[in-house]
Amino acid sequence: MRRVWLLALRDLRLEVRDRAGVLSVLAFFGVMLFVMALALGPEEAPLRRAAPGVLWVALAFMSTLLATRAFALEVEENTLDDLLLTPGGKEWVYLGKLLFQLLLLLPLSALALLLSAGLFYLPLARAPALLLTLALGVLGYASVATFYAGLLARLRGREVLLPLLLFSLVVPVVLASVRATVGLAEGLPLEEVAPWWQLLLVFDLVYITASALLFPLVLEG
Amino acid sequence: MLLRLEAVSKRFGQDWVFRDLSLSLKRGEVVALLGPNGSGKTTLLRLMAGLLKPTRGRVVRQGRALFLPNPPAFHRRLTAREHLLFDLGFHGVAGDWEAALTRFALPPDLPLAAFSSGMKKRLALARLLLLRPDLWLLDEPETALDQEGRKLLLEVLEEARRDAGVVLATHDRALAEAVADRAVGLGAA
Numbered sequence: 470m471r472r473v474w475l476l477a478l479r480d481l482r483l484e485v486r487d488r489a490g491v492l493s494v495l496a497f498f499g500v501m502l503f504v505m506a507l508a509l510g511p512e513e514a515p516l517r518r519a520a521p522g523v524l525w526v527a528l529a530f531m532s533t534l535l536a537t538r539a540f541a542l543e544v545e546e547n548t549l550d551d552l553l554l555t556p557g558g559k560e561w562v563y564l565g566k567l568l569f570q571l572l573l574l575l576p577l578s579a580l581a582l583l584l585s586a587g588l589f590y591l592p593l594a595r596a597p598a599l600l601l602t603l604a605l606g607v608l609g610y611a612s613v614a615t616f617y618a619g620l621l622a623r624l625r626g627r628e629v630l631l632p633l634l635l636f637s638l639v640v641p642v643v644l645a646s647v648r649a650t651v652g653l654a655e656g657l658p659l660e661e662v663a664p665w666w667q668l669l670l671v672f673d674l675v676y677i678t679a680s681a682l683l684f685p686l687v688l689e690g
Numbered sequence: 691m692l693l694r695l696e697a698v699s700k701r702f703g704q705d706w707v708f709r710d711l712s713l714s715l716k717r718g719e720v721v722a723l724l725g726p727n728g729s730g731k732t733t734l735l736r737l738m739a740g741l742l743k744p745t746r747g748r749v750v751r752q753g754r755a756l757f758l759p760n761p762p763a764f765h766r767r768l769t770a771r772e773h774l775l776f777d778l779g780f781h782g783v784a785g786d787w788e789a790a791l792t793r794f795a796l797p798p799d800l801p802l803a804a805f806s807s808g809m810k811k812r813l814a815l816a817r818l819l820l821l822r823p824d825l826w827l828l829d830e831p832e833t834a835l836d837q838e839g840r841k842l843l844l845e846v847l848e849e850a851r852r853d854a855g856v857v858l859a860t861h862d863r864a865l866a867e868a869v870a871d872r873a874v875g876l877g878a879a
Binding site for chain 2: 471472475476479482483486497542546547548550551553554555556630
C-alpha cells in the first residue's frame with residue numbers, strides 16, 4: 470500500500486505544479502454546467518429533471534480526462550519504464566494511478582454536487598446519500614478509465630480511442646449511478662435506492678480486481 | 691549468472707534489428723555494447739531489462755535490473771530530492787540521498803527543468819547508486835558529462851561491478867576499453 474500512496478501523492482504533486490490538467494477539467498466542467506443550465510432554464514422543473522444526467526455526464530468526462538492525464542504524466546517525460554522496472558507486481562502502478570485520480574475526482578465530485586444544487590435545483594437534503602452515490606460511481610468509472618488509459622498510454626490517438634473503448638464497458642456503472650441519483654433527487658426511500666448502490670459496489674469490486682490483475686499484462690512490451 | 695541471452699532475435703515490422711544473439715553476464719562483470727547508430731544497442735538493453743520481448747529466443751534474468759536511458763527520464767517539475775525520495779520509497783530501498791546529491795554536486799531543491807543534460811545524467815547515476823540494482827543497463831552513460839562527470843562515472847562503474855553486473859552501450863571506445871571486461875559488437879542484422 471505504501472507504493473500506491475507514494476505514486477498517487479507524487480502524481481498529485483506533479484499535477485498541482487503543472488495545473489494544466491486540473492484547470493482544463495474545471496474549465497470543461499464549468500462551461501458544460503452553465504451551458505446546460507442556460508439551455509434548460511430558467512424553469513425549475515426541467516432543470517431539476519435534467520440534474521442527475523448533467524451531473525453524471527460532467528463526472529464521466531472529468532474522469533476520462535484525468536485518466537488520460539495520469540499516464541500522460543509518464544509518457545511526456547518518458548518515465549513509464551522506470552515504474553515498470555520496479556520490483557514486484559505492476560498492479561501497484563494501476564492502483565497508484567487510480568488513487569491519484571480519486572484524490573482529485575472525489576473533491577471535484579463534491580464541488581459538482583454543490584454546483585448542480587445551485588444551478589439545477591438538485592435537492593441537497595440527502596447529501597450524504599448523494600455523496601455515497603458519487604463515490605461509488607466515480608470509483609467504478611475511474612477503475613475502468615485507468616485500465617484503458619494505461620493500455621493506450623503509448624499509442625497515438627489515445628484521446629480518441631479511450632472514450633470509444635471505455636464507454637461500452639462503463640454503461641452499467643453510469644446507469645446505476647444515474648438511477649440512484651434520480652431516486653434520491655425524487656425523494657424515493659433509501660430502501661429503493663439501495664439496490665443501485667449494491668450493484669455499483671459489485672461492479673466496483675469486479676472492475677478493480679480484474680483491472681489490477683490484467684494491468685501487468687497490458688503494460689508488457 | 692545474472693543475465694543470459696539465448697539466440698535472441700528482435701524484429702520491428704519486417705526489419706530485423708539483430709538475430710540469434712547469445713550473451714551471458716556474471717556478477718562483477720562489465721560488458722560494452724558497441725555499434726553504429728541504429729545497430730540495436732538500445733533495443734538490446736531494453737530486452738535485457740524486460741521492457742521489450744524478443745521475437746525469438748529467450749532472455750533469462752536474475753535479480754533486479756534498472757535501465758538508464760539516454761537522455762535520462764525525469765519529471766521536470768520535481769526536484770532532485772523529491773525524485774530520489776520517491777525512488778527509494780517506491781523501490782523499498784534505504785539510502786543516503788543527501789550524501790549522494792553532495793557527492794554528485796547536485797542541488798537538492800531545484801526543479802529538474804532547470805538542470806542541464808549533464809546534471810540530469812549525474813542524477814541518474816546517483817539514483818542507480820542509491821537503488822543498487824543487480825543488473826545495470828546503461829545507454830550511452832558518458833553522453834553530456836563533463837570531465838568531472840566522466841570521472842564520477844568511472845568511479846560509479848567500479849563501485850557497481852563490486853556486487854552487480856553492468857552492460858553499457860556506448861560509442862566511446864576509450865570508455866569501453868577502460869571499464870569493460872569484454873565488448874560485443876552490433877551491426878546490421
